[in-house]
Amino acid sequence: MPAIAPSSPIPLFDDQVLTDPYPSYRSLRELGPAVRLEEYGVWAVPHHAQLAAILRNPDLYGSEDGIALTDLANEQLLAGTVLASDGAQHVKLRRVLSKQLAPRAMKGLADRVTARAERLVRAHVESGRFDAVALSQHMVCDTVMELMGLPQADRELLLDGAAATFNVFGPDNSRYQQALPLASRMVELLHETLTREAVDRDSWMGAIFEAVDAGQIEESDAIPLASAYTAAGIDTTVLGLADCLVQLSRHPEQWQTLRGDPERWATPAFHEALRLEAPIQAFGRLTTGPTDITGVHLEKGEQLWLLYGSAGRDEAQWGPEADTFDIRRPGNDQHLAFGGGPHLCAGIPLAELQVRAVLHALATHCTTLTPDGDPTRVLNHLLRGYSSAPLTAELAPAAPESGA
Template sequence: MVHVSSGIDLFDDAVLADPYPTYARLRELGAVVRLDAHGVWALPRHAGVADALRDPITYSSERALALTDEVNERVLTDTVVGTDGAAHVRLRRVLSRQLAPRALKSLTAGIHAHARALVDALPSGEVFDGVADLAAPFVSGTVMRLMGLPDRDRARLLDLADATFDTFGPDSARTRAAFPRAEEMFAYLDRFAARGRVAPDSWLGAIHAAADRGDIDESQAVPLMLSYTVAGMDTTIHAVTTALHLLAGHPAQWRLVRERAVPGDAVFAEALRMEAPIQWFGRRAGRDIRIGDTVVPAGEQLLLLYGSAGRDRAKWGPTADTFDVTRPDSRDHLALGLGVHQCAGNHLAVLELDAVLTALGARFHTLAAAPDRAPTRRVHNILRGLHTLPLVAA
């Protein structure tokens, strides 16, 4: 079998801190590259990732998303992202009832009001943290209320969601350290999201109702809740703060956004293209897969590198590493998946970012990085986002 292999370790701290030079090397090596450090195959190019997402039979999500069997079997079994076929459709249907544009229409005014209240509390001309003072309380506060969980648990759930994602990595000290907190997420949901503890008209109440109707098995209720408690907060917080960070560094583009010359969904798409909140997901080869001159044997695991696909010059041209809210094809990014596994909460995430940008644009003419205070990131196995984001608006 002809194949290209590499000793690149995608989970080295230095690579996680700045993965884009490594992604560029992988794209140069080929359409599919064997990563010897982890015994998996990487798909670094936009075309290859898109092809895989369009074919969930050949590229299966079952027992495939994370790099260890323990997480695939103990954390991701019966989750909407870890199932295929009829099982996936059945689980996703429950989420879609709450997250479809029609269902979100009644929430729009309240979400915009929440964003305005937080923006109105920001100091004009003084430093604030775009994560702690805006994106995190806005997104998590919105989702906690819709889930029917107490706001006092917001910080705890954000920490547990972050840890749950960190378990997706290879068998390493970082991954093992996250595992007890991922298990704590299940324990929390077993206790605080039980029947009688969440409102029947909440998102989590709707999951219990689906189990009562027989739409899903009772055992699938808590795993399905992870779609809200894990995927519904961290990823959107990272997307919002990434957009703010990029806009703060590009005054002319912030002016376009403030003047509503570009729609919020275009800003969202370009921010996701530049910095995918989830940098990769795994898949399992459902059969022998020929990619160019390489055959990936059935049963082997592949990593779909969303973060690399977003910077692929074969797709985006020589400006692939440049932030541009007017880019005409930014909506072709793959950061939220594609096809049957496209993120069910993408409409809510767009609504949330648009509410933040609208509120900021209505109050502030300028948005800039705080002088002498750099943003910080936390090294993470799969998520990419800012831990702090010092900003000044006036």
């Protein structure tokens, strides 16, 4: 039990650390179960075990006023969202989303998502070269915007707006200041575009307005609730899917394993990529009373920074090969890249559905996947992944037309 609380000068949000945070995460894990980040005055939680326990205890570790690192983000930009609410308010908001995102709702979507993946994969790989990020963006944006009831929305704007929103979760530095106007503009844009007149009645947004009309939520809850789809549901899946493709292209033997039985291996491949490179590297929490994190005493009102990205590399959980991509790793779906407890990602079934569909289509059409130069990394306070990842593919011979 450490007598003095561990602390570290690591500049977690500087470009150099964001480019490769894993050596810093390792040193934080070596320092203790909760480590004070001197530069930001918050407590990093770098281990899988403590992080999982904190997520299961929302009464002591709240999201309201604690999910982001600045008051402005917590009190203005994120206030009223499902991510930033606790207790009864969280249950009320989450209930509306859960209906639309539940596995049962996904059954009705599967054919459409599979058909979209097949169409997009054929178009993207046709020349034998493609960008894993462009394919993923196309797939995920089109799916989510159609489901929201805004099929014509501007894809670039949404992606840039969501990335800015994630930067605003971080500390007040130049990246934060640069992101602030666009993140605020995104909120305004949602208010302008997501109106009762503009959205399809049988869309997610239509269902949110229905919940307002039925008195289940307030009118003022509608747009913050919808922002969960545009912020949490798009970039995350784009980055996770693209990273999975990059990893598979670097491990040709694992690509062949997946091709041999995509039904069996598509989901484990996705989870392994999420474990290794969590698309959301961290979220915050605020202690609502005095607490003890495996010997580190914290007072009420302390800010925690839950390092999902570090938990996925924790040797205490994953063994000495924690840094290796292995789709056969037993139990890799136990990673915390989707969070946990009551705030566990509501979109897991949709993310899995889309990724499975793309991996199936690629496994059918590409006998090999190979990196085609270095991918370009996204630098963001929360997000991890690539903005571009060129790959080459050898194409499978076209199947003969039936009846030929």
